[in-house]
Amino acid sequence: MSPYNLLPRFKAQYDANNQEFSISGVVRPQAIDELGPSIALLRDAIGRVRGVLYVNVRRLTQMNNAAFHAFSRIIIDACRARPDLKFVVITSSVVGWTSRKFGRLSGIEPNITVEEYDSEFYPGQGFLEEGGFVPILRTQTKMTWRHERAILPRHGMKPGIVMADICCGIGDFAVLVQKEFQPSRIVALDHSISSLDYARRVMREFDIRGIEYTYGDASEMLLDEAQFDLVTCRHSLQIFNRPELILKELYRICKPGGRVYITNEKNSHCLGEPRAESIRWTYNEVAKLFGHFEMDVELGPKSRRYLIEAGFEDIRVETFMVTNLDGDPQDFADVIAAWADVYAGEMASKRGDCPEFVARFRQGFQDHIFAALHPKGYAGWPIWVASGRRPQ
The missing domain is CATH 3.40.50.150 (Vaccinia Virus protein VP39)
Structure with a gap:
């Protein structure tokens, strides 16, 4: 797993074993440049995997619109460039806004699905x-x-x-x-x-x-x-x-x-x-x-x-x-x-x-x-x- 301590309040990491990119904490950048290392990590993860890439946001407590659109654009572009790749976004009902916000992506791209952690724990x-x-x-x-x-x-x-x-x-x-x-x-x-x-x-x-x-x-x-x-x-x-x-x-x-x-x-x-x-x-x-x-x-x-x-x-x-x-x-x-x-x-x-x-x-x-x-x-x-x- 390759952690990037990007700001004092959030962290992004990729777990090759589970093919899972996760981001946690409070993600409220003042400028998109602040997301550079985590965006690069997500792009790298997309380039490495086949089949399913899990995007785990169940420990994400806050995210402003600039950050949401930055990450969403990468995922949507990847779906269009690689129809073979599927994304599963893992959210949590405890932080209900994540399911609602990321749920919009499944309406845009059929290869994106959203699963609430509490309903269907991954893996197994x-x-x-x-x-x-x-x-x-x-x-x-x-x-x-x-x-x-x-x-x-x-x-x-x-x-x-x-x-x-x-x-x-x-x-x-x-x-x-x-x-x-x-x-x-x-x-x-x-x-x-x-x-x-x-x-x-x-x-x-x-x-x-x-x-x-x-x-x-x-x-x-x-x-x-x-x-x-x-x-x-x-x-x-x-x-x-x-x-x-x-x-x-x-x-x-x-x-x-x-x-x-x-x-x-x-x-x-x-x-x-x-x-x-x-x-x-x-x-x-x-x-x-x-x-x-x-x-x-x-x-x-x-x-x-x-x-x-x-x-x-x-x-x-x-x-x-x-x-x-x-x-x-x-x-x-x-x-x-x-x-x-x-x-x-x-x-x-x-x-x-x-x-x-x-x-x-x-x-x-x-x-x-x-x-x-x-x-x-x-x-x-x-x-x-x-x-x-x-x-x-």
Whole structure:
């Protein structure tokens, strides 16, 4: 995401993951020149996308007519120049004037529609209402992608390759890879039908091509042997009780000379300051909690050993730290809040933890959020990246 702090009272940004341009705050320029950076950002976003561009104004509290006409003209001109492009303006019923004002655009151009956030949350209100994790998963990918886009070429990523993304989840990583690196083909596999349905919907809306979403068990894939130049499997080995079975399959479908790329965590190394001791205690307990359910969220530093034992050579390992300083600190806080709900909620309850433990456990997550949002604070989430080459 590329933020532009244009004036003290408003902000414009573009999120490539969601194909969403957003503007928030009070936009009342005295001269159109004051909008220059945000207008340039909108033009750049239009030039980058296919399918649907979301324009999010639900946090826009004021906008004068000069600003409204400036942004509207760009959108309308883009509709006329590119009939293939659709715009969805996300407004909020809480700020009712946005729906009325931007609603006029849909009467001018049929490729512009307006949706009230409260009525149809994007992306995927249905998944959210079912207790889904989709918005948080997308935020996590956005946070890690800032690092992985630079790391991937060191592990075999390049244009034109044939790639598999195993345990692809909601498919957002595959979409980002397709946009950034343009492999000739991506096969993205997952065992969750609802996640694949979501991924296919996003692919249609954003007019993404070259990704084949398929249902399957990562430990017994119905994919031919030795057909992929690069096989990725992110944040997944750590939640299987026998990761060596997954690695055996990743090895099998990788071409000789190709690479398998994995990412995993070591949750006990999550950190924050201030309130470091409480945070450290909670994430040590997270590791124990996952261990109770036969999952290993400490797997990150073990990646090299697993790859060697699976038969790979030329093992490459590196780490990166996702922090509250990478982008919007609220993104980091939102992810931690979602972890707290799952770990200190459903998982702790299923293990039978007592109320006193759960209260202390949850407090550590709250302290991590406090560190992330503190003006002098620091909060981190470490990721291990590793890849290995299948011998020729």
